[in-house]
Amino acid sequence: MDATIKVTNLRKTFRQSAKQMKINHSKDKIKVAVDGISFETFPGEIFGLLGPNGAGKTTTLRCVATLIRPDSGDIKVKGIDISDDLAVKKTIAFLTNEIRLEDQMTPNYAFDYYARFHEMPQELIRERRKELFDYFGINDFSEVKIGDLSTGMKQKVSIVVSLAHDPDVIIFDEPTNGLDILTAKSVTDYLKELALKGKTVVISTHIMGLVEKLCDRVGIIINGKMVMCDTVKNVRAISPTNDLEDVFFDIYQKGGLAE
């Protein structure tokens, strides 16, 4: 099976300001955010990037989403190199809590506005809007300004808007962050449904439980390096307790010692 995302030796550094150097207790002007990460994802699977805050998960996903450029390494999405960023953007949806919609727009307006960038015919836009609004229960709020919606409803609208063009690859940075338990469940259920439809779903998270419940495979990132990448089942099996959390802390402590 062809990989939908193929990341090879990805490296990304950032220049640190004097202030950041002080905060990070570092004398290096360059901070290595991602250090030679490689992984692949396939259709119909949910792949999780697991790691603590600042490990390099978001940076990796932003590189895949073409929002930032890697220093070195290759990334291909459905065989398209990320240098062709417009073609890549057509095939993916990228979601994060930072991706927000204008408060004064209504869900209807926002959906149409962003869908038009994908050159979708009006008829198709209407169909997709109906389908997604029905699924997420947005219909009653379709003409309410986004600024007046609850956090959960805002997140649902963001998801719906980014899925307007029915992409094959869905990248979701910290999908359940800041969501109440009901909204979080509806989001994870939908991600499962997308995978069942043959889409590739990639999430990043620091929540072990989410990986265990949702993901088929997991890549553990610590300090910008991919320290393990396998099926959740295989990773769990490493620990005598068959517990992902134990495996993670074990690796983390070893990684810490190695540092």
Added chain:
Amino acid sequence: MKHAFNIVRKELDKIFRNPRLIFSTFILPGLLIFVIYSLLGTTLKTQVQKANEHISIIKVINCPESFLAARDLYLSLQENDESYLKLNAEIDEFDLSQKDESTELKDYAARLVEEGQIDALIEFEDDFDDKIETFLEAFLNKEQATAPKITIYTDTTINNSSVALSKINVLLGLMNSTKMAEIGNPQSIYSNETVELASEEETSGQMIGMLLPMLITIFVFAGGMSVGADAIAGEKERGTISTLLMAPISKSYIVVGKIISTIIITVLSSLGSFIGVIASFPNAKELFGEVGMISFGFVQYLQIFTVILLIALISTSFFLIASTIAKSTKEATMYATPVYMIAMVTSYIPIFTDKLPKEIGSYLIPIYNLILGIKGILLSDLKTLHFVAIVGSTLVYAILLLSLVRVLFKSEKLMFQK
């Protein structure tokens, strides 16, 4: 009170812990005011100096002895009292032999003044001094008589000519008071008419020509500033920029989309201000002076509209750069302020200068060229080549500035900084 001080400390920390804000809040305004006032002062000083040092060329037809006597009297007064301003005037008989028979004296004088060959022309009646004597005699005998006539030709839209007129009036006043003293009567011994050589369009255009460039620049810059500052920095502040950047469209389209929408809002907003100003003209004569009606042709309206669009384009381009660099709308507004202030100062320049510059270089200076453009159109004096230079150079500047915005858009640090 303790809690109030806690808030005060937080608010002050916000500024004092950010070197960029310290610079833009405390240093930049003072620095700009220093630069602006120094520039304005120097320009004004040069103008005044130039006007004072200029030797007025005053030509006279039928120059009477009494006028020359008044000049000599002034010169001797000035010699004894330094508070008298230097006369700096060359007063000669006008050479009428160069004038075509068919040309009207007024038109001929207008051409010479326009070309700077003379600054003013005075025409006295034949045998002026004799006629004054007759007039005085009649006056003393309490008989009816007509005072001899003096006609002065000047173009008050030209600085040198208008200075010459005030010098002439001083000399005529002196001449009059000398004669008045002889007969002990405060009545004028001559009738005097000043002929304006500038056309009505030029004189009414003069006032609007000073006023409108300033108003248009202020309205357009002020109207566009908040929208332009918000265009990108606002999206960053609200976290919507990433959503936009995820759209599968070239960044050029984003820049073009932002600029067109900002220009539309800017033009509409300045239009509102204009309607307000124009509507206030009848009620605000004390403020604006008597503003004459200028009848514009379609081409002039089109030209004015083009220049307004260009001002909106160039101001928006600057504001978009500020907006792209800044993290928030407030910061963008601060970065844009110097450009706004420079535009304001530039818009005052037409007040200190009379005619449009002839060399093409002035029409290539950004912002200044647009202000010259408006003035030129209002004075019906803008050459096609100069208009083309204004449009062409402004488009080139805007393209350069917007290419810079596009480059800045690629900066991960600028687009995703917190």
